[in-house]
Amino acid sequence: MTKYKVHVTDDCIACNACVSACEENFEMNDDNTKAKVKKSVISDKELAKNQEAKEICPVEAIKIEES
Numbered sequence: 001m002t003k004y005k006v007h008v009t010d011d012c013i014a015c016n017a018c019v020s021a022c023e024e025n026f027e028m029n030d031d032n033t034k035a036k037v038k039k040s041v042i043s044d045k046e047l048a049k050n051q052e053a054k055e056i057c058p059v060e061a062i063k064i065e066e067s
């Protein structure tokens with residue numbers, strides 16, 4: 001099974017869009033200044049929802065790469 005690494009870069013502007021698109025894996029940090037992932041390694045079953053979050057991000061701050 002292919003695994004993917006997901007992370008949020010410092011370009012994040014805390015717009016919350018990724019959390020709306022994929023609550024399963026994205027949440028805001030404690031002071032609401034940046035999104036973070038709940039799991040940094042996901043399976044291919046989880047890829048589609050995480051990809052939606054990536055695509056909706058207005059500043060391309062979400063990176064997904066095969067691991």
Ligand code: SF4
Pocket residue numbers: 008011012013014015016017018019034035056057058059060061062
């Ligand atoms: S969609 Fe992008 S800019 Fe908005 S909170 Fe998520 S990572 Fe940050």
